[in-house]
Amino acid sequence: MIRNLRFYKTDKAEWFVDLPEWDGDTEDLQMIQGADEWLDLLCNGADEIKLDISNEPFEPASFLTLIRLGEENLGGGANYFLETYQNKKVDLKIWLCEVAHFTFGEYPQRIYFAKA
Template structure:
């Protein structure tokens, strides 16, 4: 799966993913627990579009699944972004069930590049 996603920052500085097909709680679309730091890292504005895939894409960066989250603690997947633009960033990122909704699974690696 490869798809472009728009992420945007609201007035209070919180980041969200634009995912019109999501019918669950809109708060589930908020990027938190490292995902917001990831977006600050890759963007230079209040909005960024990323190509995201579960397979290698040309000139892409990637984050690696460390472990799945425990259901009683919110589930999701815990990912690690070791490097970005050839710099060590060592960023831990928690991604909620939106990842499973989009990919149908929690991929071992999530590839991304800024558009």
């Protein structure tokens, strides 16, 4: 299933995902440790971007690959890698917190994404 998510940048240049159904702390929705760099790469200077994301391939999606699950004592989550984007080598490591697990019901081997 493809899901459309909105990401926005605050006045402090911090990225967050807009996830109204999240009942945890708002700070959990902040995109950090590479996820902010990923969004900066995709947004072309904008303060907001909408992405279609899925744990199943779709056209014309790029993808993040799971490297390893995070250690619970270090915040949990999962570490992903973006090797290329738009035929350019990126080599970006990205940490995604439990919000990714909440969104997919798991930490998928690949997270497919494309600008909506």
